[in-house]
Amino acid sequence: MKKDFLWGAALSNVQAEGGYLEDGKGLNVYDTLVVTPEKGIVPMFCDTKVATDHYHHYKEDIDLMAEMGFKAYRFSVVWSRIHPQGDDEVPNQKGLDYYEDMVDYLLEKGIEPVVSLVHFDMPDHLLRKYNGFLNKQVIDFYAKHVEAVVSRLQGKVKYWLTYNEINLAPYQSDLVAGAYRPDDMSLAELFAHLSVNTAIAHARAVEVIKRIDAKAWIGGMIGHAPFYPLTCRSEDIIAADFKNKMHNYLPFDIMTSGQLPEYFINFVEKRNIDILFNEDEKQVVKDASEKLDYLAFSYYRSGVQSSFDDIEDLIELEDAILFDQRGLKNPHYTANEWGWQIDAEGLRYSLIDLYDRYHKPLFIVENGIGIDEKLVDGKVYDDERISYYQKHITSLKRAVEHDGVDLLGYLAWSPIDFLSSHKEIRKRYGFVYINRDFDDLLDLKRYPKKSFYWYQKVIKSDGEDLENNIDY
DSSP: OOTTOEEEEEOOHHHHOOOTTGGGOOOBTTTTOOOOOOSSSOOOBOOSSSTTOHHHHHHHHHHHHHHHTOSEEEEEOOHHHHSSSSSOSSOOHHHHHHHHHHHHHHHHTTOEEEEESOSSOOBHHHHHHHOGGGSHHHHHHHHHHHHHHHHHHTTTOOEEESSTTGGGTTTSHHHHSSOOOOTTOOHHHHHHHHHHHHHHHHHHHHHHHHHHOTTOEEEEEEEEOOEEESSSOHHHHHHHHHHHIIIIIHHHHHHHHSSOOHHHHHHHHHTTOOOOOOHHHHHHHHHHHTTOOEEEEEESOOEEEOOOTTOOOHHHHHHHHHTOOSOOOOTTOOBOTTOOBOOTHHHHHHHHHHHHHHOSOEEEEEOOOOBOOOOBTTBOOOHHHHHHHHHHHHHHHHHHHTTOOOEEEEEESOSBOOOOTTOBSSSBOOSEEEOOOSSOOTTOOEEEOHHHHHHHHHHHTTTOOOOOOOOO
């Protein structure tokens, strides 16, 4: 690995902070999210009032990251902590102070901050009053938010991410895009409108960041899950190709080319969807494509896709593929308790595929496994997590060292335990166990897991020593 490779980890502040309405913070879409349980073991949902109290423990948590040897740490600036309502005339200074203090402390510890600008944290007011990114006025509010954050942190933050997992906006619209689908709007229409509007939002953010700090490095980000054909049948191969274009490639195709790809235009025209994309917006998107520095993605699992033999109409068939809820499984892979299949070499495939398609530096900004864990005598023996990371880091090294992929860094998910995107405390991701239960906050004490010391060794050896031989 190259000497400046960014080893580290990442989290979503809205899922970790707590500090519910403290210091001027407003409600956001994660605070008010009505959770649909994942399939798998019985969930343990929490509210967001405390989460894992990162708001009051961030220096202690960063100290633990420094002890692990992090080169970089990705976190998110909670939108509703800076603009509590979203349409506020002026930003909340206490919110800006908090994140500047965090960045200063990271730099003091020698850790490169990587900052996400929207990550499940749109102010709830923008959802209730404007219907989020379905309303282009919210794009203006977002650009104003970005300007406030970047103006405060310019020169201190090099790496910016405009929008966390932007491709998931049409699928989890309330959480990712702060929008509810109107009763008279089809799923395909929602997909089309949010794909265009979030692309404009990304482009506006690029413009703002580069205008304020020309030296900043800006990346777009998707939640990447490659879809393999379930069988070698041509119908399944076509289905998987369509799913990958619409689910994985579309945002990056727009970000890098500066225009809507022909397959998306065809999708819209075949359904008689009237998308609103004026000449000024087209120019903003085009200009942003020439300023994009890298592409980032999360990777947890791959998927499989098949066609629907009982659907003859091609429009109906494509829509069924795009919004497939069958939960198809790859027979070659095992899964965690929540049914997320583990496909480590799929990370190598993703890196090769994305680098060959876009020829831009890539950045893995999330990768990890959720596990149901218990603290016993102050320790957590998470060998399952170590095994997961061993395989995925081996995979990315092959992509870099053998396949020639230009990779900026690897950020594991996550440094500490926090609530999952489903407000789930039973599903733990961290290298550090935080002592709280579903209905009892306990003492919120931090306990390094076995993986903490293993990842410390991995970073120190620059990814060469992956052996699970920690004396814990």
